[in-house]
Amino acid sequence: xxxxxxxxxxxxxxxxxxxxxxxxxxxxxxxxxxxxxxxxxxxxxxxxxxxxxxxxxxxxxxxxxxxxxxxxxxxxxxxxxxxxxxxxxxxxxxxxxxxxxxxxxxxxxxxxxxxxxxxxxxxxxxxxxxxxxxxxxxxxxxxxxxxxxxxxxxxxxxxxxxxxxxxxxxxxxxxxxxxxxxxxxxxxxxxxxxxxxxxxxxxxx
Numbered sequence: 001x002x003x004x005x006x007x008x009x010x011x012x013x014x015x016x017x018x019x020x021x022x023x024x025x026x027x028x029x030x031x032x033x034x035x036x037x038x039x040x041x042x043x044x045x046x047x048x049x050x051x052x053x054x055x056x057x058x059x060x061x062x063x064x065x066x067x068x069x070x071x072x073x074x075x076x077x078x079x080x081x082x083x084x085x086x087x088x089x090x091x092x093x094x095x096x097x098x099x100x101x102x103x104x105x106x107x108x109x110x111x112x113x114x115x116x117x118x119x120x121x122x123x124x125x126x127x128x129x130x131x132x133x134x135x136x137x138x139x140x141x142x143x144x145x146x147x148x149x150x151x152x153x154x155x156x157x158x159x160x161x162x163x164x165x166x167x168x169x170x171x172x173x174x175x176x177x178x179x180x181x182x183x184x185x186x187x188x189x190x191x192x193x194x195x196x197x198x199x200x201x202x203x204x205x
Contacts, residue, residue, distance in 0.1 A: 106134075140169055
């Protein structure tokens with residue numbers, strides 16, 4: 001007696017259809033029916049991940065009252081990096097230009113951490129400005145150290161914040177800069193600018 005396979009039921013057809021239509025969420029890898037999926041950068045997202053991404057993108061635009069914290073953290077980062085750069089120059093008597101990038105990075109990272117989840121142009125401008133501030137501070141302490149050392153040879157004692165040093169530094173600064181310094185400044189500011197940048201991901205419905 002011949003046996004023929006039973007015809008698929010409506011339920012079986014529905015399950016097969018769902019599996020055929022299902023895609024994997026690009027974040028959590030859960031299977032999601034196509035009609036329930038939103039996308040980010042043309043990659044499918046399940047409803048839960050899409051909702052979370054939407055919240056995260058909204059949080060990036062909400063700086064709120066965290067700007068003072070971001071500013072303070074950015075200043076701290078810039079000063080720490082400036083101190084590291086100045087210390088390297090003082091102890092080695094050699095100016096390692098690429099350390100300037102560290103100044104920009106720590107200034108930007110301080111701003112980013114202080115801002116919480118917020119990101120965007122205002123924070124990028126702040127980070128770049130603080131990166132430049134850190135570079136000037138580093139140059140000042142390098143100048144102050146060697147200028148004070150030259151005064152000491154003549155028997156004159158001067159601390160890092162001696163009024164004479166403070167007055168001479170703005171005049172001496174342009175002469176301390178070389179074309180390579182300008183390159184490192186641009187790299188440092190570029191690094192600071194990028195760290196607190198907003199996400200480039202867009203959520204498509």
